[in-house]
Amino acid sequence: xxxxxxxxxxxxxxxxxxxxxxxxxxxxxxxxxxxxxxxxxxxxxxxxxxxxxxxxxxxxxxxxxxxxxxxxxxxxxxxxxxxxxxxxxxxxxxxxxxxxxxxxxxxxxxxxxxxxxxxxxxxxxxxxxxxxxxxxxxxxxxxxxxxxxxxxxxxxxxxxxxxxxxxxxxxxxxxxxxxxxxxxxxxxxxxxxxxxxxxxxxxxxxxxxxxxxxxxxxxxxxxxxxxxxxxxxxxxxxxxxxxxxxxxxxxxxxxxxxxxxxxxxxxxxxxxxxxxxxxxxxxxxxxxxxxxxxxxxxxxxxxxxxxxxxxxxxxxxxxxxxxxxxxxxxxxxxxxxxxxxxxxxxxxxxxxxxxxxxxxxxxxxxxxxxxxxxxxxxxxxxxxxxxxxxxxxxxxxxxxxxxxxxxxxxxxxxxxxxxxxxxxxxxxxxxxxxxxxxxxxxxx
Amino acid sequence: xxxxxxxxxxxxxxxxxxxxxxxxxxxxxxxxxxxxxxxxxxxxxxxxxxxxxxxxxxxxxxxxxxxxxxxxxxxxxxxxxxxxxxxxxxxxxxxxxxxxxxxxxxxxxxxxxxxxxxxxxxxxxxxxxxxxxxxxxxxxxxxxxxxxxxxxxxxxxxxxxxxxxxxxxxxxxxxxxxxxxxxxxxxxxxxxxxxxxxxxxxxxxxxxxxxxxxxxxxxxxxxxxxxxxxxxxxxxxxxxxxxxxxxxxxxxxxxxxxxxxxxxxxxxxxxxxxxxxxxxxxxxxxxxxxxxxxxxxxxxxxxxxxxxxxxxxxxxxxxxxxxxxxxxxxxxxxxxxxxxxxxxxxxxxxxxxxxxxxxxxxxxxxxxxxxxxxxxxxxxxxxxxxxxxxxxxxxxxxxxxxxxxxxxxxxxxxxxxxxxxxxxxxxxxxxxxxxxxxxxxxxx
Numbered sequence: 030x031x032x033x034x035x036x037x038x039x040x041x042x043x044x045x046x047x048x049x050x051x052x053x054x055x056x057x058x059x060x061x062x063x064x065x066x067x068x069x070x071x072x073x074x075x076x077x078x079x080x081x082x083x084x085x086x087x088x089x090x091x092x093x094x095x096x097x098x099x100x101x102x103x104x105x106x107x108x109x110x111x112x113x114x115x116x117x118x119x120x121x122x123x124x125x126x127x128x129x130x131x132x133x134x135x136x137x138x139x140x141x142x143x144x145x146x147x148x149x150x151x152x153x154x155x156x157x158x159x160x161x162x163x164x165x166x167x168x169x170x171x172x173x174x175x176x177x178x179x180x181x182x183x184x185x186x187x188x189x190x191x192x193x194x195x196x197x198x199x200x201x202x203x204x205x206x207x208x209x210x211x212x213x214x215x216x217x218x219x220x221x222x223x224x225x226x227x228x229x230x231x232x233x234x235x236x237x238x239x240x241x242x243x244x245x246x247x248x249x250x251x252x253x254x255x256x257x258x259x260x261x262x263x264x265x266x267x268x269x270x271x272x273x274x275x276x277x278x279x280x281x282x283x284x285x286x287x288x289x290x291x292x293x294x295x296x297x298x299x300x301x302x303x304x305x306x307x308x309x310x311x312x313x314x315x316x317x318x319x320x321x322x323x324x325x326x327x328x329x330x331x332x333x334x335x336x337x338x339x340x341x342x343x344x345x346x347x348x349x350x351x352x353x354x355x356x357x358x359x360x361x362x363x364x365x366x367x368x369x370x371x372x373x374x375x376x377x378x379x380x381x382x383x384x385x386x387x388x389x390x391x392x393x394x395x396x397x398x399x400x401x402x403x404x405x406x407x408x409x410x411x412x413x414x415x416x417x418x419x420x421x422x423x424x425x426x427x428x429x430x431x432x433x434x435x436x437x438x439x440x441x442x443x444x445x446x447x448x449x450x451x452x453x454x455x456x457x458x459x460x461x462x463x464x465x466x467x468x469x470x471x472x473x
Numbered sequence: 474x475x476x477x478x479x480x481x482x483x484x485x486x487x488x489x490x491x492x493x494x495x496x497x498x499x500x501x502x503x504x505x506x507x508x509x510x511x512x513x514x515x516x517x518x519x520x521x522x523x524x525x526x527x528x529x530x531x532x533x534x535x536x537x538x539x540x541x542x543x544x545x546x547x548x549x550x551x552x553x554x555x556x557x558x559x560x561x562x563x564x565x566x567x568x569x570x571x572x573x574x575x576x577x578x579x580x581x582x583x584x585x586x587x588x589x590x591x592x593x594x595x596x597x598x599x600x601x602x603x604x605x606x607x608x609x610x611x612x613x614x615x616x617x618x619x620x621x622x623x624x625x626x627x628x629x630x631x632x633x634x635x636x637x638x639x640x641x642x643x644x645x646x647x648x649x650x651x652x653x654x655x656x657x658x659x660x661x662x663x664x665x666x667x668x669x670x671x672x673x674x675x676x677x678x679x680x681x682x683x684x685x686x687x688x689x690x691x692x693x694x695x696x697x698x699x700x701x702x703x704x705x706x707x708x709x710x711x712x713x714x715x716x717x718x719x720x721x722x723x724x725x726x727x728x729x730x731x732x733x734x735x736x737x738x739x740x741x742x743x744x745x746x747x748x749x750x751x752x753x754x755x756x757x758x759x760x761x762x763x764x765x766x767x768x769x770x771x772x773x774x775x776x777x778x779x780x781x782x783x784x785x786x787x788x789x790x791x792x793x794x795x796x797x798x799x800x801x802x803x804x805x806x807x808x809x810x811x812x813x814x815x816x817x818x819x820x821x822x823x824x825x826x827x828x829x830x831x832x833x834x835x836x837x838x839x840x841x842x843x844x845x846x847x848x849x850x851x852x853x854x855x856x857x858x859x860x861x862x863x864x865x866x867x868x869x870x871x872x873x874x875x876x877x878x879x880x881x882x883x884x885x886x887x888x889x890x891x892x893x894x895x896x897x898x899x900x901x902x903x904x905x906x907x908x909x910x911x912x913x914x915x916x917x
Contacts, residue, residue, distance in 0.1 A: 043670030
């Protein structure tokens with residue numbers, strides 16, 4: 030089967046039935062504002078990192094209903110013929126602004142604002158949420174791991190623990206949050222993330238003995254390579270590794286065992302053998318807590334798999350996409366919000382800024398309700414324009430977008446108060462405040 | 474950016490460095506057997522459901538290194554020129570057999586066996602694991618929800634809570650495990666999964682009032698539609714719904730609130746209004762436990778989102794892909810296994826059967842080590858051939874493959890002892906036994 034290039038069916042059925050019904054009752058053309066946000070941070074974390082917009086913009090560029098998509102909708106009677114015709118001409122012509130990719134966020138942060146007629150905006154709901162929920166889950170977990178690693182490099186190597194395309198997104202999101210590299214080659218090709226890796230256990234098992242495996246690897250990849258030393262017995266493997274490669278061996282990798290103890294023993298053995306520059310990489314089911322517990326261990330680099338690609342216990346960020354305002358014709362904007370228990374939302378246009386003190390330390394998330402700009406010179410406005418009247422700003426896409434997002438994430442993290450880096454459960458590092466039209470401030 | 478159709482870079486960097494090194498030391502051509510299996514079931518569950526092979530076969534058909542892939546590898550010096558040339562001609566020519574898609578599985582079940590030269594098999598590791606780990610996580614969770622729903626239909630509607638392509642895989646896997654439908658249109662188009670959905674809260678908020686929204690929906694989609702009744706006040710909404718649609722309204726949907734209480738109140742109100750055939754669908758953060766807790770409630774259908782697409786607490790199945798045997802030339806097979814603590818594997822070829830008693834009830838998972846067939850007439854052999862000498866058996870792909878997998882899952886579930894359906898933590902429903910060459914049996 031040849032895969033379809035259109036992204037237009039990465040959409041929930043009900044979005045098209047709503048368009049269909051709206052076409053018939055004349056509400057399809059009502060100008061609307063949809064907002065993408067999270068009501069809370071998962072697992073009582075201190076902050077989240079938003080990721081995905083660069084990918085979402087590329088998916089948006091391919092969000093068109095071609096013959097194959099229209100035929101499926103027609104055959105399955107998803108919508109009426111009139112709506113099929115409208116879909117055939119669909120190309121998003123509205124305006125999207127939002128938080129920079131790599132920005133930190135808090136409960137109610139209005140991460141993305143989609144402004145268009147109802148029919149154009151409502152059908153982007155699922156695609157946008159899929160991207161933001163997954164990519165932000167990975168970036169948020171990755172940022173905590175980067176903090177815990179305290180300057181030591183982290184490589185993402187969890188491709189095998191998530192869907193094969195999510196694996197590419199995960200590598201990208203982890204890199205934005207400060208990881209140094211990924212094992213995933215497609216992420217290297219599509220997004221410019223540095224890739225790395227040397228050998229698995231199968232490499233050792235393929236050979237008649239460990240010595241042959243190490244010798245062949247060193248011969249092919251050079252002395253600077255990293256040898257995996259826990260297939261059989263670690264001390265034996267270390268001895269063999271240095272015999273084969275010499276004391277200038279690049280590194281050894283440990284993928285099992287009681288790491289704090291093992292790492293210290295391996296460091297001592299390497300030093301005793303004269304391999305004082307040989308680095309130790311550990312890759313055994315690490316998450317931010319395990320990384321933090323190795324703070325005092327002589328680990329040189331971490332490889333993280335399952336936990337980063339699964340958001341370390343929060344694989345869906347809980348972001349939602351809600352209609353927050355609408356108007357008829359050129360009339361006033363009408364804020365709208367549902368009243369479902371536990372799922373309240375705040376209607377109206379928004380204008381968010383990061384409040385900062387005179388030293389540049391973030392102190393709060395201020396959201397002007399109604400959309401008028403607020404804030405003083407120390408504050409940092411949080412919205413950038415991604416799509417204006419249907420035209421996508423390409424600077425946020427591709428590998429260049431990823432690099433910019435990574436740089437921005439580092440800056441946004443540096444702004445946070447030190448307490449934000451605590452791994453334990455607690456309140457968000459910043460409180461979110463609504464500023465109403467009359468200037469009154471309300472805790473969100 | 475136009476997406477690449479080749480799947481060959483959905484691969485970890487180290488797989489190609491191993492190929493590169495193996496080309497140089499002459500081990501690349503050693504005949505090998507790789508096995509894909511899970512060491513344990515997540516969260517002390519009673520069984521798992523394996524899914525993904527139909528997708529994996531389609532990805533395998535596109536696993537080829539075209540110019541764009543080779544250029545990336547060359548520019549980034551991932552492998553040597555000789556290896557690039559080999560990759561340019563790569564097309565898997567080995568043999569793959571394994572469990573049927575939709576089969577239930579247990580710890581150590583040898584779910585997939587890949588037999589080929591080392592270089593051909595090792596580079597499929599990441600792609601196969603990504604597919605199996607995610608799809609099986611969803612199918613395993615979905616099967617428990619199907620059990621808990623006890624005959625009432627379940628719709629998958631979690632696309633927004635997982636990566637946009639994983640969403641399609643999730644819809645497919647949930648359908649295989651017994652869900653009736655999905656909200657995801659691409660899953661309908663690509664895999665033939667029935668799609669469904671009517672309206673979101675934004676539909677109600679778009680209109681000047683709830684009555685207008687309901688009336689427009691009924692006008693467009695007919696009286697048989699399902700109205701979402703919890704945007705403002707449920708009893709008011711129900712009254713309005715029946716006034717607008719009449720007592721033949723198809724259904725109402727509840728997406729919030731204290732469901733056991735609310736559902737009963739809604740049923741009573743509908744009955745009092747004469748709408749005794751109007752169905753109640755609930756969709757509020759359901760998982761298998763919440764579904765089970767509604768066993769005595771007058772719910773007609775369930776919509777499940779986050780929990781099914783995230784494997785209900787186990788989003789990665791923990792499956793691994795290990796070299797279990799190799800041989801030089803036409804010599805004997807040599808079983809191989811690593812000895813890393815907590816990560817032992819059993820070497821050698823395998824032949825698995827489901828042991829069944831004379832009434833057809835499954836009593837154990839028997840795995841012949843060495844690969845000789847075992848079992849008596851009541852037993853059910855578990856392997857089918859998927860790829861023979863590089864030729865993919867198309868019957869397992871596409872929508873037809875999905876339908877067959879769904880039917881097989883229902884049969885395999887029906888075979889299990891009743892205790893398997895318990896939702897609580899416990900031992901696997903079946904124990905796994907190794908049968909050795911000498912006929913001795915060993916608990917895995």
